[in-house]
Amino acid sequence: MNIDDLLNDPIQYVKKTAQSCGRNVVAFFPVGVPIELIHAANLQQFPLIIMSEDFSAADAYMHTFACSLSRSVLQKFLSGDLDFVKAFIIPDICDSLWSLYNIVKLTDPNRKLYLFHYPPKKDDKSLNYFKGEIIKLWEFLKELSLSQSSEEILKDSITKFNEQRKLLRKLNNMRKSNSPPFSGTDFFKLMLAAFFMPVEHHIDMLNSILGNIEKWGTKKEGVRLLVSGHMVENVALIELIEESGGLIVADDMDIGSRHFSQDLAVRKDIFAGIAEHYLMTPSPYRHSVEDRAEYILKLAKEFDASGVIFLIRKFCDPYLFDYPILRRMLEEEGIPSLLLEYEFPFSAAILRNRVEAFIEMLR
Amino acid sequence: MKKVRRSLRAARRITNFVIAHYLSAIEAHRRNKWVAWCTAVPPPIEILYAMDIQPLFPENYACVCAVRKETMELFRKSEADGYLQDLCSYARCVIGFLLGGKAPLGGMEKPDFLLSTKNVCSIYLKWWQVMSHYLKKPLLILDCPRITDKIEKYHIEYVKDQLVSLIEELEKITGESLDINRLRSSVELSRKAAELWHKSLDLRKNKPCPMGVTDASAAMFPYVVSAGARDAVEYYKMLYEEVKNRVKEGIGVVDEEKYRLVLSGIPYWHNLRLFNYLEEKYGAVFVYELYTATWGIYKPDPSKPLESLAYKSLFNPINLPGEWTVEWIVKVMKEYDADGVIMLSSRSCKATSLLHPAAQKVLSKEYDIPCLIIEADHTDERAYSDAQVKVRLDAFMEMLEARKEK
Ligand code: SF4
Numbered sequence: 045m046n047i048d049d050l051l052n053d054p055i056q057y058v059k060k061t062a063q064s065c066g067r068n069v070v071a072f073f074p075v076g077v078p079i080e081l082i083h084a085a086n087l088q089q090f091p092l093i094i095m096s097e098d099f100s101a102a103d104a105y106m107h108t109f110a111c112s113l114s115r116s117v118l119q120k121f122l123s124g125d126l127d128f129v130k131a132f133i134i135p136d137i138c139d140s141l142w143s144l145y146n147i148v149k150l151t152d153p154n155r156k157l158y159l160f161h162y163p164p165k166k167d168d169k170s171l172n173y174f175k176g177e178i179i180k181l182w183e184f185l186k187e188l189s190l191s192q193s194s195e196e197i198l199k200d201s202i203t204k205f206n207e208q209r210k211l212l213r214k215l216n217n218m219r220k221s222n223s224p225p226f227s228g229t230d231f232f233k234l235m236l237a238a239f240f241m242p243v244e245h246h247i248d249m250l251n252s253i254l255g256n257i258e259k260w261g262t263k264k265e266g267v268r269l270l271v272s273g274h275m276v277e278n279v280a281l282i283e284l285i286e287e288s289g290g291l292i293v294a295d296d297m298d299i300g301s302r303h304f305s306q307d308l309a310v311r312k313d314i315f316a317g318i319a320e321h322y323l324m325t326p327s328p329y330r331h332s333v334e335d336r337a338e339y340i341l342k343l344a345k346e347f348d349a350s351g352v353i354f355l356i357r358k359f360c361d362p363y364l365f366d367y368p369i370l371r372r373m374l375e376e377e378g379i380p381s382l383l384l385e386y387e388f389p390f391s392a393a394i395l396r397n398r399v400e401a402f403i404e405m406l407r
Numbered sequence: 408m409k410k411v412r413r414s415l416r417a418a419r420r421i422t423n424f425v426i427a428h429y430l431s432a433i434e435a436h437r438r439n440k441w442v443a444w445c446t447a448v449p450p451p452i453e454i455l456y457a458m459d460i461q462p463l464f465p466e467n468y469a470c471v472c473a474v475r476k477e478t479m480e481l482f483r484k485s486e487a488d489g490y491l492q493d494l495c496s497y498a499r500c501v502i503g504f505l506l507g508g509k510a511p512l513g514g515m516e517k518p519d520f521l522l523s524t525k526n527v528c529s530i531y532l533k534w535w536q537v538m539s540h541y542l543k544k545p546l547l548i549l550d551c552p553r554i555t556d557k558i559e560k561y562h563i564e565y566v567k568d569q570l571v572s573l574i575e576e577l578e579k580i581t582g583e584s585l586d587i588n589r590l591r592s593s594v595e596l597s598r599k600a601a602e603l604w605h606k607s608l609d610l611r612k613n614k615p616c617p618m619g620v621t622d623a624s625a626a627m628f629p630y631v632v633s634a635g636a637r638d639a640v641e642y643y644k645m646l647y648e649e650v651k652n653r654v655k656e657g658i659g660v661v662d663e664e665k666y667r668l669v670l671s672g673i674p675y676w677h678n679l680r681l682f683n684y685l686e687e688k689y690g691a692v693f694v695y696e697l698y699t700a701t702w703g704i705y706k707p708d709p710s711k712p713l714e715s716l717a718y719k720s721l722f723n724p725i726n727l728p729g730e731w732t733v734e735w736i737v738k739v740m741k742e743y744d745a746d747g748v749i750m751l752s753s754r755s756c757k758a759t760s761l762l763h764p765a766a767q768k769v770l771s772k773e774y775d776i777p778c779l780i781i782e783a784d785h786t787d788e789r790a791y792s793d794a795q796v797k798v799r800l801d802a803f804m805e806m807l808e809a810r811k812e813k
Pocket residue numbers: 111112113114137138139140141274357359360361362363
């Protein structure tokens with residue numbers, strides 16, 4: 045299966061892969077949930093990057109002012125499309141997801157759900173508590189697994205993901221060039237694949253791309269941009285920006301640089317290492333806006349971005365709260381930004397107009 | 408048209424209580440004491456009172472702005488700066504003030520530090536971070552994990568541990584150490600106030616119901632802002648006596664009480680007259696609000712102050728599983744002999760609203776409890792249409808009437 049097929053029908057892709065590998069499927073919101081644990085428990089990961097255009101079932105159970113990502117998941121859940129999923133990991137990052145957790149539980153009390161807690165601080169007590177959370181999640185996952193697992197296997201998994209991270213960084217660093225060998229659209233597709241594909245396959249793919257980089261992807265010209273947000277669940281959004289004269293050279297996203305910017309250090313206390321890694325990556329669910337600004341500014345400088353686009357889903361509180369201050373802090377450093385609030389299905393014409401106007405201003 | 412009683416004397420005294428509360432912060436600064444801006448759902452303000460730190464509550468302040476209909480300029484200010492209308496209207500209101508908007512009562516006295524819990528909504532943390540940024544004052548955070556089953560020992564230990572650190576921080580800020588006996592007395596005052604407040608609420612089981620929703624929503628204020636201080640206890644003594652007297656004399660909110668209702672969600676502060684509409688037109692009285700009952704729902708124990716303050720911070724309905732809320736509603740429907748539930752959803756408050764449709768389904772299917780959901784905004788009157796809301800209320804009341812006749 046190639047990446048486009050995968051992205052066209054992610055549910056089908058996950059089902060097939062799980063079947064061929066003989067694994068149970070665990071679905072999770074890919075926002076700081078340690079994917080290494082899922083891998084080490086020999087489970088098939090299913091990142092809940094799904095979009096629904098029909099909300100008829102979900103609307104009866106959830107208000108329309110919840111974000112459409114949580115509504116999409118609820119829709120698919122209620123219509124039975126996710127019946128093959130053994131368990132759901134829902135990180136407690138926003139009120140839409142906490143409510144989704146509760147609603148799913150009310151409609152189907154027997155469903156296996158795991159609410160994953162993030163402390164909003166970085167001190168030792170928080171780290172220690174978070175480590176406990178990770179161990180609990182590990183135990184939960186091991187029970188779902190069809191095979192035995194161990195800390196040794198977990199170490200191997202971490203090593204694999206670090207290998208993936210290293211390769212992604214290598215590729216990502218090529219975007220620093222004046223004329224990167226591939227577009228932002230290409231990179232985002234690869235990033236989405238990183239969360240869906242078994243990591244071994246993804247590493248093979250990255251190696252073959254790196255071995256033949258001139259043949260991979262499409263070179264594009266455009267105004268250099270950084271995108272910031274949660275994740276891009278539909279590459280069409282990135283394509284739209286690049287078709288409007290932008291070239292995305294860097295990102296501050298969960299399905300993006302937050303995943304690969306740092307290796308996960310294997311410590312003697314393996315769970316402490318995992319906790320530290322996931323607690324330290326700047327993201328709005330737990331960090332201050334100052335921390336986030338620092339991360340974005342550093343990236344913008346390193347990748348020579350002329351502007352920043354905040355890609356934020358309608359009703360996404362954590363990101364919308366940070367936006368006004370981030371905008372101002374970037375402005376103070378001479379970096380203009382644009383808030384692109386979107387909703388699926390989005391109106392391409394309106395978004396394109398706004399992006400074009402922004403890019404015009406940057407030229 | 409049903410005849411509606413005048414409000415409780417105690418409720419009318421709230422205006423003075425509110426003014427005194429905001430003045431107390433100015434007074435604290437004059438005496439070289441400290442002021443903290445706190446989230447309104449149980450941060451352990453008993454500790455602050457035991458250390459002479461005056462807490463102020465931005466959420467309550469926003470609610471005061473809404474009741475006085477002085478929010479528009481504040482909304483405009485925050486929206487102009489990029490805070491979209493979908494964001495919590497309480498937050499937009501206070502951020503508008505911080506961005507220079509003109510606010511009632513001369514605005515809120517600025518704090519020396521901020522204290523946020525994380526036990527109701529994810530907005531708390533974000534909103535408090537934003538305020539800490541604008542005010543350039545430190546933000547202290549008390550992390551309270553969501554409870555998916557029951558409150559476990561490790562949850563309590565975690566929060567208690569943080570309370571110890573919090574006290575250390577406060578000692579650094581104030582340069583004074585906490586006297587554990589003072590903390591015990593302040594927890595005792597908090598317990599007493601909670602007990603009296605809930606005893607007053609319990610009296611609404613009587614028929615006719617002696618206290619209405621408007622009075623209850625006003626009378627909860629002292630517990631929110633003064634848990635751990637003496638004035639709250641004095642206030643609830645007075646309230647309890649007055650409500651008890653009403654029961655003794657058989658005085659109800661309306662002369663002919665016909666329907667008894669339970670409320671879920673935050674009152675639409677900009678239009679409290681909506682409640683009068685139900686009382687006057689239908690003789691429908693709210694006998695229980697999940698909202699007002701949230702404060703003081705757990706009575707802390709002065710013999711183990713830190714542990715019980717930790718528990719209090721965790722034990723908040725929105726922090727508990729959805730099933731818990733459903734069972735809670737079922738229980739009070741019975742105990743208060745109520746006819747139906749009205750759920751006031753707010754478009755900008757996901758935490759108190761998103762569960763409504765699913766809860767409504769379960770309540771009506773499994774328990775045959777009629778529920779109506781209204782959708783507007785708790786502070787932002789632009790998201791409210793009086794005519795539409797009344798049409799829906801009318802239809803619901805007709806349905807209740809038909810059920811009664813059956
Ligand atoms: S898009 Fe925003 S609101 Fe929706 S799940 Fe993600 S963080 Fe929560």
